Amino acid sequence: MDAQRGPGRQQEPRGRTNRRRFLLIAGIPLLAVGAGTAYVVWPGPARPGPQVRTDLEPLNARFGPYVGTLGEAHWLGYDIDEKPGSAESRTIPSPDSRIRLVGVARLAAGGAAAITGRAEYAFAPAAAPAELPAELAPYAPAGAAWQHSGQFDAYANHKGAEGHPSGEYLFDTARDLVRFDLLYLYT
Structure with missing residues (x-):
């Protein structure tokens, strides 16, 4: 099995892989919620003042x-x-x-x-x-x-x-x- 991994590669401990997987699975929804909250509370562009009208x-x-x-x-x-x-x-x-x-x-x-x-x-x-x-x-x-x-x-x-x-x-x-x-x- 070590031969299949190639020379110079060491076996990763099982706990590190699980932690990365957990962070990936939990992190994506947390980032999405954070981005959504920022979008909702971010002030929009200021509306321009009244525009000159010419209709009679x-x-x-x-x-x-x-x-x-x-x-x-x-x-x-x-x-x-x-x-x-x-x-x-x-x-x-x-x-x-x-x-x-x-x-x-x-x-x-x-x-x-x-x-x-x-x-x-x-x-x-x-x-x-x-x-x-x-x-x-x-x-x-x-x-x-x-x-x-x-x-x-x-x-x-x-x-x-x-x-x-x-x-x-x-x-x-x-x-x-x-x-x-x-x-x-x-x-």
């Missing part, structure tokens, strides 16, 4: 009746209670979801002047408007002459509107733009 249908449905049909828009719509860039996402909406709609949109030719020219709204030059989110900054012209009216905001954000909106609309008549920053509260 949701905006026209929400406030088109007040500002007219939009021809072009760059906007964001997101739940302000979610952490931007976080992998955490609320799967069940809270009883009071707060959705922010913010952006810049182009009205039909003469649309901004038609709204700002109505005496009952008493439009006036807007104070320095709040800063837009960084994703939208390229779409807001730097030299815009924004006009604002609290009366128009109250009209467009009336109580019967879906989601109890609040916020403001700013108009630039030279470029036929509307800049909006609205918060919809769903209770």
